[in-house]
Amino acid sequence: MISNLNGDVPRQKGKLANDVLLMERRQLKKEFTVLGPVDTISPRCQTFIDKFFPNISYREWNDWKWQLRNCFKSVEDLSRVMILSDDEKLAISKLKEANRLPMKISPYYLSLIYDSIPGDPIRKTMIPMMNQLETSSNEESDPLDEIRTSPVKGIVHRYPDRVLFVVTQFCSAYCRYCTRSHLVGKPHPLTRAEWDTAIDYIDKHEEIRDVVVSGGDPLTMENSKLEYLLSRLRSIKHVEIIRLGTKVPAVLPMRINARLLTMLKKYQPLYFSVHFTHPREMTLETCRACNMIADAGFPLGSQTVLLKGINDKPEVMKDLMLKLLKVRVRPYYIYQCDPIPGSSAFRTTVEAGVNIIEHLRGHISGYGVPHFVIDAPGGGGKVPILPNYVVKSDKKEWLIRNYEHKVYKYPNEK
Ligand SMILES: *Cc1c(COP(=O)(O)O)cnc(C)c1O
Numbered sequence: 178m179i180s181n182l183n184g185d186v187p188r189q190k191g192k193l194a195n196d197v198l199l200m201e202r203r204q205l206k207k208e209f210t211v212l213g214p215v216d217t218i219s220p221r222c223q224t225f226i227d228k229f230f231p232n233i234s235y236r237e238w239n240d241w242k243w244q245l246r247n248c249f250k251s252v253e254d255l256s257r258v259m260i261l262s263d264d265e266k267l268a269i270s271k272l273k274e275a276n277r278l279p280m281k282i283s284p285y286y287l288s289l290i291y292d293s294i295p296g297d298p299i300r301k302t303m304i305p306m307m308n309q310l311e312t313s314s315n316e317e318s319d320p321l322d323e324i325r326t327s328p329v330k331g332i333v334h335r336y337p338d339r340v341l342f343v344v345t346q347f348c349s350a351y352c353r354y355c356t357r358s359h360l361v362g363k364p365h366p367l368t369r370a371e372w373d374t375a376i377d378y379i380d381k382h383e384e385i386r387d388v389v390v391s392g393g394d395p396l397t398m399e400n401s402k403l404e405y406l407l408s409r410l411r412s413i414k415h416v417e418i419i420r421l422g423t424k425v426p427a428v429l430p431m432r433i434n435a436r437l438l439t440m441l442k443k444y445q446p447l448y449f450s451v452h453f454t455h456p457r458e459m460t461l462e463t464c465r466a467c468n469m470i471a472d473a474g475f476p477l478g479s480q481t482v483l484l485k486g487i488n489d490k491p492e493v494m495k496d497l498m499l500k501l502l503k504v505r506v507r508p509y510y511i512y513q514c515d516p517i518p519g520s521s522a523f524r525t526t527v528e529a530g531v532n533i534i535e536h537l538r539g540h541i542s543g544y545g546v547p548h549f550v551i552d553a554p555g556g557g558g559k560v561p562i563l564p565n566y567v568v569k570s571d572k573k574e575w576l577i578r579n580y581e582h583k584v585y586k587y588p589n590e591k
Pocket of ligand 1: 333334335336339340341389559
């Protein structure tokens with residue numbers, strides 16, 4: 178018998194209960210074949226559930242709160258479902274003493290990697306390795322200077338007309354390369370009073386027309402809390418658009434349900450900034466979540482961090498961008514990885530990013546080509562980096578080259 182991961186003894190089910198469970202699962206498998214609207218479960222997840230959570234129903238699996246309660250957080254948790262390398266085990270055990278982001282993986286997201294080998298791209302983003310515990314001299318815990326550029330707790334006001342509002346420090350899965358690793362997973366959540374102070378700041382600053390609600394992951398909050406926040410922001414006259422920064426469609430896709438979307442619709446115009454890393458994340462569940470968001474009328478943009486050995490090959494990034502377009506997510510940014518402590522294992526060169534853009538522009542729909550940016554260390558904001566398409570320019574004419582490296586002349590004189 179497999180006990181559940183929080184160590185409780187699972188509910189004993191009698192024969193009858195088991196039969197009901199099996200029937201329910203068969204029913205859901207049927208629904209899956211016609212993409213049933215309520216309980217989509219991919220074959221991969223079905224196998225994972227049948228193997229490691231035989232006592233739960235698919236309905237429980239599709240309950241996002243069940244997912245949050247059953248996150249994998251320790252060597253013991255993971256060892257129940259997968260074989261860890263010695264390096265991974267040692268790294269997990271040293272996270273605390275090295276003052277690193279804790280480990281946390283939702284059961285859904287783990288189902289993508291439980292049968293992988295060490296070095297698997299998605300696995301590396303979630304399960305720490307010893308090379309991430311070294312800090313090199315050019316790394317800092319808050320490279321974007323968000324603490325110093327924060328006028329009140331939770332707000333980063335870097336650009337003239339928009340702010341970043343960090344509303345929670347909680348996520349359903351912690352990415353090892355997280356730019357806010359100095360903050361997420363920490364035990365001091367923002368209080369209601371701190372939220373109110375932040376909202377007052379936005380209210381007093383009439384130049385703010387765009388609020389990026391991020392964290393942590395705002396979609397890990399209860400609907401009621403999220404709605405409090407959104408209704409307060411929406412009641413501010415000068416706030417024109419609101420964005421939700423979230424990785425939920427990739428790591429907790431069951432969170433995207435009709436009730437959430439119906440609530441969010443009241444606060445349009447609302448954009449989704451969704452974090453994706455690798456084409457293997459584009460599962461049936463995740464694609465369904467993205468399509469539901471798009472069907473509900475919210476524009477979706479993706480943000481991807483360029484990561485060494487994970488998505489730094491042009492073919493991998495191209496595959497991801499094309500898969501995103503198919504579910505109506507517009508690739509928005511590829512970020513050069515921020516130099517947080519331990520990130521040298523993840524960081525690649527700026528040239529690798531430029532090379533990716535070179536392989537996208539002209540080769541795939543322009544809608545699939547994001548901006549490649551460096552968030553300038555020290556708080557300079559996002560700076561776009563492009564391959565050089567200008568061969569020569571002067572008052573008379575510009576010599577430009579295309580994606581095939583053919584050179585063309587544009588008459589600059591009028
Ligand atoms: C990324 C970011 C924004 C939003 O920038 P856009 O280029 O408009 O997407 C706003 N504030 C901060 C602090 C940010 O890091």
